[in-house]
Amino acid sequence: MKRREARERALQALFQMELNEMTTDQAIQNVMDEEQDDYVETLVTGVAEHKSELDQTIETHLDNWQLSRLNKVDLSILRVSAFEMLFLEDVPDRVSLNESIEIAKIYSDEKASKFINGVLANIAQND
Template sequence: MNRREARIKAFQVLFQMENHDITFEDAADFALEGAAIHEFTSELVRGVITYKDEIDKAISEQLVNWSLNRIASVERTLLRLAVYEIKYNETIPLKVSINEAVEIAKEYGEENSGKFINGVLSKIVSDE
């Protein structure tokens, strides 16, 4: 499994956890269809869970005329994932974290999801 696939699986696990109020283990079992969880996927999910309050604060500070709860689940989950990478994983270049989130948003989100994700993440990076 490459890192993009691991990110997609992390996104799917986090999405399941938030939208179905289930445990990490149950969400991982569902998203991975019983397969073993990749180390990078686990790191991303656990990181978002651990730093969720700080991540949500960083996202909320960049939203204009929006609240975090008004953002669609796909975009909110991808923003959390990317912000975790940007703020807490120094081994991943910022541009990679942003690009990966934008590309996954194009696949799983609405028509303008990629642009929205890019805009929010660019503002977060510029504040770093």
């Protein structure tokens, strides 16, 4: 599975976890076919384990906005990318940022992609 698809599946799993009470394993299983993907597991598990730290970092870089006001899709996209930027050294910040913008265009809207770009650019510059 390509990393873009893995990021999309991770987004879907995290979104499900945000709406329903389920474990990371259940959420991963819900979005995967028969195959398993280590990168999906890395992203979902990593975001779940570092959720409070990721949320704090994201909130610090929101201009005149609060985390609680973000829609769950955009928040999940931000968490995945922030996790990659802060915890995965093999993923360049620019790649994570660009992937998040493209995924936002698919799962959210044009305004969201610009907003996500601004937040992640601030994280990349300051962390």
